[in-house]
Amino acid sequence: MTSTTEHLSGPLSATTLLRFATAGSVDDGKSTLVGRLLHDSKSVLADQLEAVEHASRSRGQQAPDLALLTDGLRAEREQGITIDVAYRYFATPRRRFILADTPGHVQYTRNMVTGASTAELAVVLVDARNGVVEQTRRHAAVAALLRVPHVVLAVNKMDLVDYAEPVFAAIAEEFTAYASALGVPEITAIPISALAGDNVVEPSAHMDWYGGPTVLEHLETVPVSHDLAACPARFPVQYVIRPQTAEHPDYRGYAGQIASGVLRVGEPVTVLPSGRTSTIAGIDALGRSVDVAWAPQSVTLRLADDLDVSRGDLIAPAAAAPATTQDVEATVCHVADEPLTVGRRVLLKHTTRTVKAIVKEIPSRLTLDDLSQHPEPGQLVANDIGRVRVRTAEPLALDAYADSRRTGSFLLIDPADGTTLAAGMAGEAFAATTTAPAADDEGWDF
């Protein structure tokens, strides 16, 4: 959505970007919440509102249906449901936001995985009348699996429970216990009414007992994680720049986006998978020569030695280079309609490297509702989450997803038609801080 005057009151160049995702089941009021955030932050412009009012009237509705702001496809408006993830943009003087608006409908898992994969915060919506339900646990589990650093529990429809504190407190406590056990590092619970506008953008006049932030205030102030810079540096080589011109006869630069950490001129580095070493002779940051660069900057590195480096290689500090492996153990979310079976030949795309691979084993399938695991399921179908063991044709410099969302994630791709089959996360499934509360007697071998 295009923006309003309010941006100009803040320091424009200094504003940061927060990517967040929403999750909620069908009747929890997610569209209303999103519509309310856009509307009350004045991110909906006159012609958009007019279009919504016009469409609502022609459908015989009395009030403008804010869900029409977000349901962009013909089929979505016809059926009144959200089919696919949509991305929304809005801003306040403090921050700019990219919202992945994920549908709560049948195909929930792959859609939420899509939205959560780039999110730094997830808003999980529950209906105050129903409390924590299976779907809520599923959303918490996906947020934990995808290692979304911040989770907001929005307890909606507080107006329908007389704005009663004990109702909110009980739901918040149950959810926080569950999500913390899964390893979600930070949980914030907020009582709201999306329909009436309580605690979404404006503080509620009905809930004096609540002293915390509104949803928008929290979104504006939650720290955007720069812990990427604290991790060991990872630089997947995307493209080799060799002008071979009179002006630059010997220039040979390795272009890429720093996936994590900080790189400095003079630093000794290792190129994987070959294991050859050199030092960083120069860093070109899109036209400027710099001494230091960090994630997620797109830069070009020059090395002191003339090594054979190409797309798919990984440059890392010699002192903190990852191990390489051809045996990948990971949790995958299966996103294709066709099942994933043992023995299946696939392509594995990890950072800028795509290699042949074979699915060796599917040791277990996870039931998100109660976090129980089903051993040796034989296959994974659409929206299943399971453990896999994959053998690759070439070594990969793979980190654990827990250490780096960027270098610990991969795709499995159908070599025949290019379909994306599964989203993979290397290493342990959940942050193993404590035992998950709902695990069955067999416990975890994840």
Add this chain to the structure above:
Amino acid sequence: MTPATAGGGADSPYALSHLDALESEAVHIFREVAGEFERPVLLFSGGKDSIVMLHLALKAFAPAPVPFALLHVDTGHNFPEVLAYRDRTVARHRLRLHVASVQEYIDAGKLRERPDGTRNPLQTVPLTEAIQQHRFDAVFGGGRRDEEKARAKERVFSLRDEFSQWDPRRQRPELWQLYNGRHAPGEHVRVFPLSNWTELDVWQYIERERIELPEIYFAHEREVFRRNGMWLTAGDWGGPKEGETVEKRLVRYRTVGDMSCTGAVDSDATTLQAVIAEIAASRLTERGATRADDKLSEAAMEDRKREGYF
């Protein structure tokens, strides 16, 4: 995972401004395409979004030249200032330019002029045929998700079949920054490096990078007439008709498209800063203010995209 608070907020020495984050992401997308595809091409209309795309591509591959050509779909009703800008830019950066001409299709009897005189929807056929003819396998477009609700559903890498059709129900999930560009022969991928930019981001970036634009983006006196609530430029393309009167007004354009359906807005903004202030205060989206083709129906953009339009 390390507690997110450990790294600090906007004060952190490792914070990136939102413009730097968007720039870095777009450059990453350009380089992914250059690394994975055989024959990419960049759609270039001389409008601000394609100008920003070209600027980003120049930065992404510097000091080497941009490793792909430009494609302009010329409706035959383009603003002369924009064509001059296009040719200047191509010459300055020694780029290759392909032109697909709607007028040639009409002259050859392969396309018929619409009763309303609008040529924007006619671009689809020359565009898709140029893609087939040159066997382009990746086509960069300046589409932004904030422009329109159907575009909000668009992936960064959007697979199109041999007829260039978009099927919103069969999009690949797009996870992390792992873009999947695999496609069968005859298919291609539309790529949108500016997906996550808003109109204001584009303008702020133009200001920061001091990017030159065609003059029509800034307020100037122009002969215009009123049609369907918009100020259209008078000219050989088909206006004014009887009952429409030409007047001289101080106007500028928010988008650059076909003269038959791109309206001007009243404005006295002659500098980038004035333009940015004006957009920030506007209560209308750029398409709502100045594009007639999006007003044809509630799903006009979706329907055109399904057929192969951007």
